[in-house]
Amino acid sequence: MAERGARLTLSGVEKQYGKVVALHPTDLEIEPGEFFSLIGPSGSGKTTLLGTVAGFTPPTRGRISVDGTDVVAVPPYKRNIGMVFQNYALFPHMNVFENVAFPLRLRKLPADVVRERVESMLQSVRLPHVGNRMPSQLSGGQQQRIALARAAVYGPRMLLMDEPLGALDKNLREEMQLEIKAFHGQVDATVLYVTHDQDEAATMSDRLAIMNNGRIVQHGTPRELYEHPRNAFVACFLGRANLFRPIDGVESTAGGYRLSVKDDVILNAVSARTGAFTEREAVICVRPEAIRLESPDFKGDGNGTNVLRGTVIDAVYTAGTLRYQVDAGTGSPVSVWLPSVRQSEMLAAGEPVTLAWPANATLLIPEE
């Protein structure tokens, strides 16, 4: 049981710089062994939140506890938390071995134990032969693995990662995502991971929290957040979303809601939330991959399928997907993503199309 990761509990954690609020009072509970990500645009407070947990951003108010023990007054060097930094923060004046051995030497472990642990750690990040090199002689991906090894070598039960893959190129980043994920399985620590890349967060995390303007807007599993965003910000931040604004009021029906987005077009929608919506605060969110193309004479199938007619204004092929921009007279163009294997021909700009998608893929959500 002791080898499992730590339970992290934040209650009312708040950070102000003078009158600027970097983090509004925030509560959060992360389960032992969980891979939890914080995502959000820059300046959303995710790095501040991470800093309070690491111990170098003193919170203005609130409590942070690890396994039930309050750590706010505990300096970072006594928290026994491992951290991986954006630019790796490997000590340039020490070789790789000394970098990884650094936390062990501070803990005054005997030399043979240090050697053994460092070597086995370098083994598990698959870089067993670089001990004598200087960090500057390694590639970005290799430096990242050494940083990971250094943060985990002393067996911290909690690992913090601050955009660790931010400096790597796309392919390497995807490779490292899987590697970090596998590493997480090996070391069995709780991971709190900060990134601004939503794909990365969705790929790696058990749960994630989306932050904006110094607050956690929503948290849950990637799927929950994608399929049930609580507002337009979450919907747009995680994946791509088509947002429609109702032009009249929202009418409540037996199975959901009915509303109009343009003259003569009524859409059926569902919502995670119960109660009345007004057109002022509500928007409809439809994912581009939920929409399919139908023949021009398609009138609906009686199951509440929504139908919208329009004209293709742009068509792009990207890696297995056809991406259309369709002008349906609803304000901004509608994005439609179709797997290219199901479509033999690509429609050209100017061609008329009929868009259709099921009512249960039509989410009515608050704007804010």
Next chain:
Amino acid sequence: MPAEITMPLRYRIFNMLLLGVAWAILVYLVLPQFIILPLSFSNQSYLSFPPSGWSTEWYVRIAENPAWSQAAWNSLAIGIPTAFLSMVFGTLAALAVARGGLGRAGLTAAFIVAPMMLPHVILAIGLYPMMLWLGLLNSHAAAIVGHTVIGIPLVFITVNAALSRYNLALELAAMTLGANPWQTFWKVTFPMIRTGVVIGGILAFATSFDELMLALFLTGAGTRTLPRLIWEQMNDYLTPTIAAAATLIFAFTLLLLIIVSILQARSGRVESHG
């Protein structure tokens, strides 16, 4: 540069003129120092240039006169502790200003740098009665204190620059890995800023080595420094002995300068890797 090929002739002539003027001024900058060199080997007792014959008489005179070696010793006995104290105080101040999150960091920095900027004569007539009262007048200690005050800003500036050149995350990383502030400083921060500290210390030493005003007020006949001795000699008689002493000091300063540039080049290399 393609832009220069298409330039009209008059601009190309102007550019060449500009280059000529710049080189002339640069030569003017270093020339006076080199007038002294041949003078110090002159065989005449008055200053004629160029000398009509050569001798090493003036260097022999310096070697034979205990006043010169005494002054050189005093300069070192004041300059080295000055460099050390400046390094300690300047580094502490730079760390506090760069890492302390002070609301008025700019003002604090301006206060620390002020002694370098304000006329030394004011500091000298202020320190004189104070040292008299403390019974330190004409001691090495008095000059060390005065020179440290003007040496601290030099270390402060170089260390501040060194601190801003490397990633703060290195210190944070050390702390998360279990290093307390003391260990973090000695194992991570200091190795990173060491060159800045040493260069600042050499600058402080060089300043002390060249300083005259505080030396005039705070040192005595037994503790006078090289600049003060040269000064006293200059007011009495202009002989090539001074040129010989100046040449020796100039050579020593050049040596320090070369050490500094080597250190700078090396730290630049480390940074580009790090």
Next chain:
Amino acid sequence: MQSHGATVTRSPQEITPAGEEIRAWNASRLYRWLLVAPIAFIGLFFLWPIMSVIHRSFVDPVPGLGNYERVLFAGPYLKSLWITLQTAAIVTVLCLVIAYPVAYVMARARGNLFALMTAMVVTSLWTSVVIRSYAWMVVFQRRGVLNQALVATGITEHPVNFLPGTLAVNVGMVHIMLPFMILPLLANMRSIDRSLVLAAGVMGASPWAAFRRVFLPLSIPGISAGSALVFMMSLGFFITPSLLGGPRHMMAAVMIEQQANRLLDWGLAAALSSVLLLLTVSIYLLYLRVVRHAEGGFAHAR
């Protein structure tokens, strides 16, 4: 934002009381303690002596404004302050005019050429001021290099008495101050994006117009920083005016040293110092503003 699941946002008044009792560990606070020793040292051996000089100017030998009356109305003191200001201004302008083309050429230089040019400037800066002033004495003296050249070329029939004199002081001080003008100008000019000047050329500006309309305005931070620095240092200059200037060109620092060290008139020396201090501090404050505009000040405060 309403609460959802475990995420709750509350107004600050409702914070858990326990959170306020615990003092969070704070690295910045530790760092701030490091300031105690240097501030104490500078306070004791810089601020205190300067304060005592100002105090002395009002009480020595008798309390009152007597020393300042003498500075203003008696003897050569006011004239010496005026000469000081005048010399500082002339030296600053000359330095700027001479340093600007040098910095301009240096800012374009690359590689070994740039290293050589920088080495020349820095060597000059590092050479003892006493030694450099001595070198100028050798140049300007009656049987010196300059007079030999003048007589040999027939410009003058007899050697000219340059020493002591204003010309010698100005030439010597410009020479000593020049690096302090070149280096700020160079730092500024190297940060100017030359493609802006090229862009102006592409848009049809002649090289002269591109320089005057684009480069010159962008170099103003360097001009003001260098000028303030040179002016400020010139105000307190002692060695060169003392050696080359003589009684007819007595600058404030020389006057103060003479009053205190030789004539033992400490009250008057203190009053002169206070006036000089006031002048320098004004320029220093101006300089700090300029430097802050140009490069964010000394401190890299976060």
